[in-house]
Amino acid sequence: MAKSAVYVNSDIESSDDEVITSKSMSYQPPAGFSLHKPKKGASSDFDISNTSENEVWLIRVPEGITNEDLSSIKLKTMPPTSGKSSHKTVTLGTLKKKDTSTTKYALQTITRDSGFAQEVFSLCPLFPTKAEPGHVIQASSGLNAVTHHLALVVEPTTPAIEPLAEEILSRPYQPRDQPEGLKMRFQFAGSQTQVPGTKLSGSGKQFAARWAETLEKRRKQEEEEKEARLREEQEQEEAEAEENDTAEEKAEEEKEEVAEEVDESQLEEQEQEKHSKKRKNEDAETEEVDAKEEKKHKKEKKEKKEKKHKKDKKESE
Known part of the structure; x- marks a missing residue:
């Protein structure tokens, strides 16, 4: 079988090409790398073995x-190494x-x-x-x-x-906000189980006692929060009732003020009507007097004219 020749370029050694013979070699090393020729009979420059001091x-x-x-x-x-593998x-x-x-x-x-x-x-x-x-x-x-x-x-x-558990137990209990109109039905396993403290001993019994105290604190806290909510609702209802009463009183006062304004406006209109009627009557009386005076004046003027005509007629005769 003929041997194939492979040319390897080395930027470190020199620019000359180095011929490497092999039965079948298609590998091309990257730039900057060259083929190392170890010494005969040595695995590497450093002969490291189990008996070596290094x-x-x-x-x-x-x-x-x-x-x-x-x-x-x-x-x-x-630690000394053994033949068996250890985890x-x-x-x-x-x-x-x-x-x-x-x-x-x-x-x-x-x-x-x-x-x-x-x-x-x-x-x-x-x-x-x-x-x-x-x-x-x-x-x-x-x-x-x-x-x-x-x-x-x-x-x-x-x-x-242990300190982490103490810190967790000391946290205030935050009850879950239940949506209005819904009722929780799911209860995970153990949520309703009481802590059997009498069957425990040592640190377990102490933990059970602390857990029981924590549950009692949470129960009292829930009761206090419930009472606080009831007081708040009662105060809110009282405030709303007081506000409604105030609104009703205010509405009544506004009605009375409106009624008074209506009465005053009606009285003013009546006074204006009376004054207008009185003025009309006075005007009518004045017109009647003027008409009488004018009629009287016309009558006197006519009489004077007739007297003058009679007088002129007598003189002409």
Whole structure:
């Protein structure tokens, strides 16, 4: 079978092309990478084995953790490794950054059965090479090159359960607002069950006693709220009744004022009518007197005219 030739360009070594022969090779390495030629009989430049004095620790750290932070961790002695796999996680040390006041970190071991950070087992470390300073090579031994897998995780800040329970029990009971016209029928399991405090002992009995006190407080609170609502409704009804009485009194006063205004306007109209009638009567009397005077004046004038005519007639005779 003929061997195929593959040309690999390297920007690090030189601009010359390097010929690599292989039975069947279609892979082209990315720019900046070159083929590493290991020494004969050696897996890598670093011969790491179970009997070696050097160890490789693979630590997964969160964002924001520096090498200076890691150097400040005081580690405990690493527990001895056994042939059997264990899911138990061991904390080797803790870290608290200076710029934070609440966040604490714990350096914990990772095993195949620990249940977290399993992605570290798929990583293969890169080591510096002696032949080419500034370059790194992939460890050919894979997982066997890593002695311990560790992870720096944030410690939980959940408060203790007992103080939290005390705080929850001390909260005031907030009854559910029932919509008007509806009745609740669903009751979840245990909602109507009394706490059997007599059958408990120790901390359970104390908790039952505190729970009974809490229920009693809630019952009293419900009664007080019910009384307060009744008082509020009664005060509201009294206020509405008083407001209605005030409105009725005001309406009566307005009616009386309107009646008085009507009476005054009627009296004024009557006075005006009387004055108008009186004036008409006076005008009629004045006209009658004037007519009599005019009639009398006409009669006198006629008599004078007749007397003058008679006188003129006598003189003419």
